[in-house]
Amino acid sequence: MTTDAATPEIRPPRLDTGPVGWMKKNLFATPTDSVLTLIGLYLIYVLLGGFIDWAILRATWTGADGKACSWEGAGACWPFIWNKLGLFMNGRYPDAERWRIYLTYALALGGLVPLMVPGVPGKLYLSLYMLLVFPVLAFVLLTGGFFGLPAVDTQLWGGLLITLVVACVGIAASFPLGILLALGRRSKLPIIKWASIGFIEIVRGVPLVTMLFFASVMLPLFLPENVTFDKLLRALIGVALFSAAYLAEVIRGGLQAIPRGQLEAGDALGLSYPQKMGLIVLPQALKLVIPGIVNSFIALFKDTSLVLIIGLFDLLGIVQQSVQSDAKWFSPSTSTTGYFFAGVVFWIFCFGMSRYSASIEKRLGAGDRR
């Protein structure tokens, strides 16, 4: 018996490998699977097909006003978006000064991107830049009135600019405030404790709309004649305080999850209260509640639309204003197109935030994985 001849190599049946095999295994394994797959494909076809039909095939691509989009069965009205893009992005900010907005965005990205990408050196300087230098630069650039820059009244701000300013200031101000409130609520000093509880419970008990409305309608009545308090500033303060109250409770959840032993270990080492909190408790607690914090931030980002209540036009507000009131662009599809555009922009930002938080969790949580 000769054993030289190797057993001929038998390849698996062609239907079990490659894309066909993958489909057979994952999509058509059982009759139920097959039916579900077919239903799913049909739904995708209907939804996506309808969307492509609306957004591309039946869309209007060029035109100078709504008449161009007013034909029977017209889909998306894209020229509306092209023509209004400057308005949607910057509001009524004067054309000649818009470079200041773009420069501010560039300065923000220049600080944020290296800060967010792991492995880039100089994080300490970058953080200092973002926390101390950038806010001053952004304020000077956007409002003007210094160094020969013409002042731009906040009445003229609008669109994505307002959305980003309210969201970023809200996030930046509410985070430290939230931490302080969370620590305050757990403090043993009665005045601090009760002040924190009172603030959190009062602010959480009132809808944001009410706070904004109060700031815009009631406040002017209490102020002396001709003292007008900038509307945007009112909104910023309202949003920051509101967000801080919610964030405080999220962070308190993290603080409570840290075992007592950690603090006692700190005591044993002779650390002071700020050292214990800053070096031991907070880093662990904040890491635990990243999903909750990001959740709050995403909610805050979307809540910015409520500033419409007090006559500030964020992205959604300005789209809505154009859709409802610019007779030049009236057509059956203008409003759908406008709201679709606003939805896509909001989604890009919110999805970006959630992806970034997922990547931080992954990085920070590498040691905890079981």
Added chain:
Amino acid sequence: MKFLIKSGLVVAVALAGSVSAVFAQTKTLDTVKARGTLNCGVNTGLAGFSAPDDKGQWGGLDVDLCKAVAAAIFKDPTKVKYVPLTAKERFTALQSGEVDVLSRNTTWTMSRDTSSGLNFAGVNYYDGQGFMVKKSLGLKSAKELNGATVCVQTGTTTELNVTDFFRTNKLEYKPVVFEKLDETVAAYNSGRCDAFTSDVSQLYSERLKSPKPDENVVLPDVISKEPLGPVVRQGDSGWANVVRWTHFAMVNAEELGVSSKNVDEMLASANPEIKRMLGKEGDFGKGLGLENDWAYQIIKGVGNYAEAFDRNVGAGSRLGIARGQNALWNKGGQQYAPPIR
């Protein structure tokens, strides 16, 4: 708690009252002149009345009134700071001094004129409830709507007006009511009703947004009174005069055939009425606390009433609203201005 809320409200109302009382003693015109800009409260967005264009510049019939007041005071229609106000904010903004004049499609009613520290300074647009129907029905008048189904928004005066209209004319109709305006419009567009009723200016907007604008017509009948006009704070009649006569100057200019295009030639006109209006004769501007060429500046900077109407809501705009009630008094409408004399 209830007591607290109530007393809070009382305090707020008392404060509002005292604030407007304080304002009554100061001259708004002097404040505006000293500030160098007019603060004008406008709608946050209403087609043809106040809406930002592609570049974000405010335009519209109500906005043109702000521009006209600024032109009369500063000889420059651009010296206006527009304050977009929601319906709820508008009166507080006026009472607290945040705006000098409210030019925001506000209906002149007795309760508003008498009770809340407000003073109406004229009517720059006569609105009223009307009907939009499918062109294919071939109707000429709302009186032919016997037996029609009518889409109407519920809980509004619109609903009451339409009931009254059909009852007084002894006509049958079937109302189809909806909570929201959008739903009402959608139902009409999908063919659930023969007619849709709302304010005429709104009907023209909705017509443009409908899938087939050319197949809908707005009937000429107007069944309710909605006089829209600028509002100022009560107690400063000098300022109210400035705003009132700004509107009157535009109407008089239309009547006398003076427009932004020919106003310079008209300066040489021999017509005594034109001479008085343009400040060539008499001291009419001084009486308002302005220069004597105040009306010339309004016409030069903004135009007469016909120009403003056509540009923003009339034939020159996409809305294409007919002059109707807003035609001059001698052309079958109600726009009537006292003479400058």
